[in-house]
Amino acid sequence: MKKIFKLSLAAASLALIAGGASAGIVSTPHNLTAGGANPGPGPNKQSTTEQICVFCHTPHAANTSATAPLWNKAIPASTGYTTYSTANSSTIDGNVLAVGSVSAACLSCHDGTQAMDNLVNAPGSGGLNAAGSDRNYNWTTGTNKVTGVANLTKDLTNDHPIGIQYCGGGLTGSGATVSGTCADSDFNAVTTKSINGSQVFWVDTTGAGTRSKNDIILYTRTFTGNATGPSVECASCHDPHTDKAGTNSDVNFMRVTTSGSKICLACHTK
Structure with missing residues (x-):
């Protein structure tokens, strides 16, 4: 009886794993x-x-x-x-x-x-x-x-800016934390931490205080005046491995749901 129970448990575990896998990139x-x-x-x-x-x-x-x-x-x-x-x-x-x-x-x-x-x-x-x-x-x-x-083409003027410095909250400092003095009150403040020796930036959408796939991920680039800081890129809003089966069920590949314009309001204070 114990053996049957263990086999059933193993089968259920495999089914869960298979179900989890099917909800990933396979379904996109x-x-x-x-x-x-x-x-x-x-x-x-x-x-x-x-x-x-x-x-x-x-x-x-x-x-x-x-x-x-x-x-x-x-x-x-x-x-x-x-x-x-x-x-x-x-x-x-x-x-x-x-x-x-x-x-x-x-x-x-x-x-x-x-x-x-x-x-x-x-x-x-x-x-x-x-x-x-x-x-x-x-x-x-x-x-x-x-x-x-x-197909975005090479004319990106009708698409959300990429390669643009994120100015929410403003960040100043030196060394690993420098990002210039760009500050704009129309944007939510950025969260920054040192992870594995590198300074990383994101807009915290979950309130967890730790970076996750459901946050707006900001990428580190060097701007005018050698200011190193957060940059908005395609993958800031899009996770290429996300499908419709998760919490972002309205549109493929979004880190934050578009329902109620939450993806927009994650960064923009409107």
């Missing part, structure tokens, strides 16, 4: 697989490989020029983009930088210029091309490039 449009046990739900799917993570990450021979970890794609040049600037809003206080940081990794698919199967290290032996190259996979649904509203 970033799963580009067409076949196998876990086909993707999105508009673009290919049947050449059943690997899911390979379209962004590789455990070996990754592109080290990318800020994103173990990145498996070529990074687009920072030139040629038109960014949101003071031409769009006269009230911008923070410095705006050229496209870079983790946003460049996002745009390696979402500017629509590069194929989603442009990979550095493709599945299988002999698949390495350090510069990245299109693999001409068989796309059974959609195309090999992002289309529609997900």
Whole structure:
């Protein structure tokens, strides 16, 4: 009887693990697989490989020029983009930088210029091309490039600013804590701590005082006057591994729900 109970408990545990896994990236449009046990739900799917993570990450021979970890794609040049600037809003206080940081990794698919199967290290032996190259996979649904509203193009003037200095609350200091003196009362204060010897920044949406996936993550970049501080990037609001099954059930990939405009009000004091 004890043995049966243990087997039943083990089976239940495996079911929970499987359920947890299915609620991750497998259930999002970033799963580009067409076949196998876990086909993707999105508009673009290919049947050449059943690997899911390979379209962004590789455990070996990754592109080290990318800020994103173990990145498996070529990074687009920072030139040629038109960014949101003071031409769009006269009230911008923070410095705006050229496209870079983790946003460049996002745009390696979402500017629509590069194929989603442009990979550095493709599945299988002999698949390495350090510069990245299109693999001409068989796309059974959609195309090999992002289309529609997900294709931001290189004109980013109609998109939320990226590479922009976050000025909520203002931060001053020296050494590891310096971020300049940019302060704007229209934005909530930033939280900052030293983690693993590096100064990190985020807008705390949970009140926990510790950084989590459901906070607005701010990235560290160097602005005018060598001020090192928090920068708003694509992944500040978007988690590429989040699906509709979690608390952000209204829109894919949002760190904070759009219900009641909570994603906006996390930073903007309106």
